[in-house]
Amino acid sequence: MKSITSIIPFGLIGIFYLSIFVSCEEAALPINDDGTPLNVDTVSFPVINTMTYQTPPTMGGTEYLYFGEKDDYDYLYNLLEFDSLAIGGGYPFEYYNDSLIIADSMKLTLRFISDTIDINTQFQLRFFPQNGDSVFNEFETNYMNFDPSLASEVISQAEMVTDSIDSVNTKVTLNFLIDTTVINVFKDTTIINFNRSFLVELKDNVSSEFKFHSSELGGGDGPELKVYYRTLLSDTVVTDTSYRTYTALEDLSVIKPPLITSDDTTYLSIGTAKGLKSLVLVDMKGWVLPKRSVIKSAQLILNRVQADTITGFSVNSYPLTKEGLYSTFLSYEFDPYKVENNLMASSTIVNNMLKINHRRFSREIGRDGRNNYGFKLQSSSNNDPFTIINFYTLGNIDYYPVMRVIYVKP
Amino acid sequence: MLSLRVLLIINFSFTYAYTQSVFNSYGLGLNRTSYHTSVNGAGSIGLVPTFHPGVSMENVATWPGLNYTFISGSYSNQLFANEKRNVSNQAAGFSKIQFIIPILDRYGFGLSLKPLNNHNSFFTTDTSTIQYEGNNYTTNKEFRSGGGIMSGSFGFSFPINKNMGLGFSYNYLFGSSRDEQSMVINNTYYRLFNIRTYQGSTYKVDLGAKLFSNNKSSLLAFASIELTDKPVYGKLYQFDLFEDINNNYAFDANDYPGEVGVDTIGVNNIYAPSSFSLGFNISLKNSLNIFSEYQLWNDEANNINYASIYNDQVGSKNHIGVGLIRFGNQMERDWQDRITFRSGIYKDIYELRYSGKSIIENGLSLGFGFKFAATGNQIDLSFRNGSRYIDRSNKELFREFTVGISVGDVWFLRRRAKQ
Numbered sequence: 001m002k003s004i005t006s007i008i009p010f011g012l013i014g015i016f017y018l019s020i021f022v023s024c025e026e027a028a029l030p031i032n033d034d035g036t037p038l039n040v041d042t043v044s045f046p047v048i049n050t051m052t053y054q055t056p057p058t059m060g061g062t063e064y065l066y067f068g069e070k071d072d073y074d075y076l077y078n079l080l081e082f083d084s085l086a087i088g089g090g091y092p093f094e095y096y097n098d099s100l101i102i103a104d105s106m107k108l109t110l111r112f113i114s115d116t117i118d119i120n121t122q123f124q125l126r127f128f129p130q131n132g133d134s135v136f137n138e139f140e141t142n143y144m145n146f147d148p149s150l151a152s153e154v155i156s157q158a159e160m161v162t163d164s165i166d167s168v169n170t171k172v173t174l175n176f177l178i179d180t181t182v183i184n185v186f187k188d189t190t191i192i193n194f195n196r197s198f199l200v201e202l203k204d205n206v207s208s209e210f211k212f213h214s215s216e217l218g219g220g221d222g223p224e225l226k227v228y229y230r231t232l233l234s235d236t237v238v239t240d241t242s243y244r245t246y247t248a249l250e251d252l253s254v255i256k257p258p259l260i261t262s263d264d265t266t267y268l269s270i271g272t273a274k275g276l277k278s279l280v281l282v283d284m285k286g287w288v289l290p291k292r293s294v295i296k297s298a299q300l301i302l303n304r305v306q307a308d309t310i311t312g313f314s315v316n317s318y319p320l321t322k323e324g325l326y327s328t329f330l331s332y333e334f335d336p337y338k339v340e341n342n343l344m345a346s347s348t349i350v351n352n353m354l355k356i357n358h359r360r361f362s363r364e365i366g367r368d369g370r371n372n373y374g375f376k377l378q379s380s381s382n383n384d385p386f387t388i389i390n391f392y393t394l395g396n397i398d399y400y401p402v403m404r405v406i407y408v409k410p
Numbered sequence: 411m412l413s414l415r416v417l418l419i420i421n422f423s424f425t426y427a428y429t430q431s432v433f434n435s436y437g438l439g440l441n442r443t444s445y446h447t448s449v450n451g452a453g454s455i456g457l458v459p460t461f462h463p464g465v466s467m468e469n470v471a472t473w474p475g476l477n478y479t480f481i482s483g484s485y486s487n488q489l490f491a492n493e494k495r496n497v498s499n500q501a502a503g504f505s506k507i508q509f510i511i512p513i514l515d516r517y518g519f520g521l522s523l524k525p526l527n528n529h530n531s532f533f534t535t536d537t538s539t540i541q542y543e544g545n546n547y548t549t550n551k552e553f554r555s556g557g558g559i560m561s562g563s564f565g566f567s568f569p570i571n572k573n574m575g576l577g578f579s580y581n582y583l584f585g586s587s588r589d590e591q592s593m594v595i596n597n598t599y600y601r602l603f604n605i606r607t608y609q610g611s612t613y614k615v616d617l618g619a620k621l622f623s624n625n626k627s628s629l630l631a632f633a634s635i636e637l638t639d640k641p642v643y644g645k646l647y648q649f650d651l652f653e654d655i656n657n658n659y660a661f662d663a664n665d666y667p668g669e670v671g672v673d674t675i676g677v678n679n680i681y682a683p684s685s686f687s688l689g690f691n692i693s694l695k696n697s698l699n700i701f702s703e704y705q706l707w708n709d710e711a712n713n714i715n716y717a718s719i720y721n722d723q724v725g726s727k728n729h730i731g732v733g734l735i736r737f738g739n740q741m742e743r744d745w746q747d748r749i750t751f752r753s754g755i756y757k758d759i760y761e762l763r764y765s766g767k768s769i770i771e772n773g774l775s776l777g778f779g780f781k782f783a784a785t786g787n788q789i790d791l792s793f794r795n796g797s798r799y800i801d802r803s804n805k806e807l808f809r810e811f812t813v814g815i816s817v818g819d820v821w822f823l824r825r826r827a828k829q
Contacts, residue, residue: 026430029492029533031804035720036535038551038593038600042542101822197807294600294651294667365614404543408600408651410592 007331022312037410040296047401049281049326049374050268050393053262055335056145057275060252061381063217064113067123067202067210072258073273073386075209077201079136080251082107083227084196086244093194093227100232103183107228110212111221112160112172119191120159121210122203125176126151128291129185135197139249142275144333146254151199155182171221174212176200181226188241188268195213196225196246198313204209215248216381223248265329267305268401271388272379279324279337280317281374281401289366293409300375303399304352305390307379313374313389314348314380317356320373346380354391362405428500428532431490431800431806433769435555435589435731437723437763438681439527440769443758444468445506447814447828449776452733452794453754456621457616457689458701459746460752461779461788461816463491463737469632470565470577473518475499478818479784482508489809493797503529505812511821518567518577526559529587531719549595553719557587559608559642559681577616583642583681584609588684589719590659599654603647606716612640612683627694634687641711642681648673671727682711697737701754706731712763712782725763731756733775738782750779752792762800773808785818 057101059066066343096103108125128135129152136146164170181363187196202210225244228405231240257274268278280300289295298345300317304310318339325336340361347356356375364370381386433440444450448461449468456468464475467482484775485504491498497791503525510520532554540547565579586607593600614636622629653666661670689703714721733754742748753776773796779789791814799805 026501026532027497029430029432029497029499030495031432031535033538033551034533035722036551036553036592037721038602040540040547040549040593040595045544114720165594199774237505290673291647292602292650294653295600296595296600296653338631360667406542406547408589408595409650 001407015322016041021359026304039409041290041407041409043287043405043407045284045287045403047280047281047403048283049324049402050278050325051199051326052267052269052276052278052329054090054264054331055275055277056142056333057255057257057385058139058142058252058384059255060250060273061216061273062253062272062385063214063220063370063382064111064211064253065200065223065251066201066211066212066253066255068160068206068208071386072356074256076254077148077199078250078251078253079146079197079199080223081195081197081249082137082223082246084193084246086227086246093183093196093337094189096183096187096229097189098225099250100230100234103180103187103227103229105180105228106201107226108156108176108178109224109226110174110200112174112209113213115162115170116174117160117162117172118248119206119207120153121206122176123158123176124154124201124203125158125178126155126197126201128197130154131195131197132191133193133195135195135383136250136252138252140361141254143254143281144255148199148201151200155179155341157203189332209403212251214251218273223251248348260329266386266393267390268302268377268393270377270379270387270391271279272381272383272385274388275377275404276388277335277376279320279326279374279376280401281324281326283371284362284365284372284403287366287397289363289407293407295359295363295366296406296407296408297357298359299355299357300401302354302357302377302391302401303396304349304354305392307352309347310352310387310389313347313383313387315377315389316344316346316380317358317375317377318344319358319361320376323373325361339378346372349389358403359405414669430501430532431808432492432533432804433806434527434529434531435553435719436769437561437709437718437720439529440724440760440771441527442505442525442754443705443725443729445524446482446508447486447790447792447812448750448752448777448779450484450505450794450810450812451752451754451779451790451829452701452735453731453773453775453794454617454701454733455687455689455705455729455731457687457703458630458691459699459806460735461790462463463693463697463787464630466632467508467816469616469634470518470567471616471632471813472518473520473565473567473573473577474512474569474575476510476512476518479821480509480786480816481816482506482812482814482816484790484812486810486812491807493805493807505727507706515543518565520563520565522561522565523652524561524562524563526561527585529558529589529703529718531555541809547595547598549593550598552592553589553592555587555589555719557606559585559587560581563685564805565614566650573620573760576676577617579614580639581612581614581618583611585610586644588629590781591719592654593619593651599657601654601750602623602657603643603649605647605649606681607644608642609640610681611639611643613639614642620719622730625759627692630691630693631688632687632691634685636651636683636685638682638710641679643678644680644716646673646675646716650677665818673690676772677716679711679713680716683725684708684710684717697739699735699737700733701735702732703729703756707764714764721764722761722764724763729756738779738781740786748781750777750781750790752777752779756767758798767800769800772796783818785820788814788816790816
């Protein structure tokens with residue numbers, strides 16, 4: 001009995017100290033700001049150089065494929081490249097070389113943006129049997145660096161037709177039927193990774209605009225290529241007829257822009273279809289971000305010239321990798337300004353003011369001493385490519401461009 | 411059964427850590443004056459006897475006066491209230507664990523573990539608005555900190571002559587603390603963290619002496635000198651500020667920037683305490699004791715790189731206190747006569763090293779002790795009430811309730827020869 005009573009107190013003390021390590025949340029004490037660390041600091045950097053330049057327009061990322069002409073823009077032709085595998089995987093074109101599989105025809109379909117046809121016209125299709133594995137690049141090809149004469153003769157012609165989706169809804173499509181001579185080229189295994197590319201154009205010049213869904217249109221019906229085939233049990237017995245669908249990997253409209261206007265050159269201008277881009281150089285020389293600090297925002301601020309309301313127009317800004325040539329307006333055949341894509345910042349115009357937060361790049365300047373060559377501004381691919389935005393330049397005393405940085409320091 | 415009930419009450423009543431205070435953010439915070447419940451109850455610094463006639467649990471020189479080996483623990487519940495802001499916080503935690511063995515009424519040996527100080531704080535500043543280029547930014551700050559330095563000690567005591575005893579203790583200091591500082595701009599948090607580790611040691615020499623004694627009264631004197639063996643050193647991990655986009659208090663892949671840098675700095679001379687303490691105790695008839703104590707404490711460390719949330723630290727402290735103790739007698743028939751009663755008042759003046767400001771703390775203490783069982787088991791209760799302030803502003807009211815239990819057993823004691 002004595003041994004039990006001597007153990008109990010020590011056991012109880014053990015339980016007692018187990019309760020020590022439970023903690024609680026407590027209410028914050030309000031204190032005076034005096035003498036406490038952490039402060040907000042601000043700094044404004046002037047924009048010291050700006051320039052607008054033009055390159056041949058590349059329309060690879062746009063949501064529509066354009067045919068015809070509008071507002072002096074000349075839509076020359078459209079280029080399409082299809083996937084090597086069917087939707088759901090498998091079925092490369094070599095699949096149709098099997099002696100028991102016969103590919104009878106192909107159909108290339110484009111979806112028109114409207115459900116009705118106001119004006120119809122003839123379209124024609126060509127392909128590139130002599131161009132190996134690559135014909136064009138969605139983000140580089142333009143009317144100045146691509147030769148459409150590389151394409152074949154016309155392999156199919158079509159007009160838009162109306163299809164019924166159900167008893168109420170319809171859709172308008174452009175369907176090119178392609179015969180076995182083209183299929184034979186596609187499935188020819190002596191050509192490694194054949195380009196599977198087509199050129200679509202109007203048969204005749206038309207002064208109207210026709211817009212079709214591109215593969216970039218969210219929720220849209222991008223270009224499709226269907227291969228219809230039969231599967232044979234033997235040389236004479238057909239067991240099945242079916243088709244496989246191939247979606248577009250790349251598609252773009254090749255267009256020729258109108259002439260440059262005085263607004264394009266007077267202001268900082270951007271616009272995809274006209275190939276307008278701008279450079280902005282901010283003087284951040286000698287700036288050091290205090291140790292352990294974090295940038296809340298480093299906003300490059302530009303004010304729009306046009307007074308009308310614009311919504312959802314997005315501008316991309318990229319740090320340059322080399323010094324820009326800041327002079328009067330220049331046109332280039334190739335864009336000479338490479339950029340840091342991973343440091344891209346983007347923002348939409350709100351109340352005719354653009355504020356692009358370049359804090360990642362500013363941090364590298366302020367902390368790591370990175371060279372600042374300026375920023376390239378260009379329209380986002382989600383915008384209407386034909387919209388041109390003009391921003392005020394250094395000359396305006398009220399709406400001059402500037403960069404404003406807000407940061408927190410210990 | 412009594413001890414079981416008390417322990418259950420403690421278990422369910424005190425489930426919080428040390429409570430927070432703005433004063434915990436000056437350097438290493440305010441170091442505690444006392445740790446054991448019996449010492450708290452008298453408002454003492456531990457020099458004069460408070461646990462048992464002739465014995466203080468925090469004065470090593472007095473340990474041979476214990477009749478039994480003791481294992482003892484103290485647990486505190488604190489309530490801190492900011493008078494001006496009408497905010498109060500409450501929390502609890504242990505203040506000391508101790509094991510003491512008296513040997514043959516002449517020697518003593520003991521081990522203890524106690525938190526020397528406390529970094530726990532959580533405060534916010536008022537909201538203000540910054541205007542910059544036509545935009546308004548609403549800002550305020552939040553600060554949190556926690557942790558502190560622990561002391562693991564061993565001590566031994568031995569007699570010099572029949573009226574004087576000496577005690578020596580070695581204290582190994584260790585621990586860590588962290589603080590989180592936030593700037594809130596338009597409801598977005600910008601945070602940084604600092605983490606600190608501590609390691610060092612001090613030693614202390616205690617002296618107890620009976621200066622005068624007759625059958626009516628006696629006069630006891632006590633002195634203590636504490637010096638630093640190895641000034642506390644450690645590592646400081648300084649993390650860069652980041653934008654806590656998902657406001658989850660931790661840096662992760664969703665926050666900005668993509669990575670947060672950390673500087674690891676080895677820092678020496680963080681904490682180097684030295685103190686001199688002097689106390690007198692007059693024992694009167696009926697076990698009545700009157701005492702007074704004085705302590706001069708200094709922190710010789712001056713490494714400003716180890717700064718806390720406030721860029722200042724406590725450089726010195728003066729303590730003065732007086733009190734009254736009536737020890738109970740376990741052999742008395744009436745239970746009231748078995749209770750030890752303690753009371754005291756004290757004043758602490760902390761000097762801040764860099765600003766030269768003073769933190770003044772005034773306190774009043776009250777305590778009871780009750781012995782039970784044959785081996786001198788004792789339950790102590792103490793209550794401390796007071797205030798502390800800087801420049802009469804930011805006045806903080808505090809209340810501390812401490813429970814201690816000391817369980818005795820017979821080890822190494824001289825026993826009577828069998829008749």
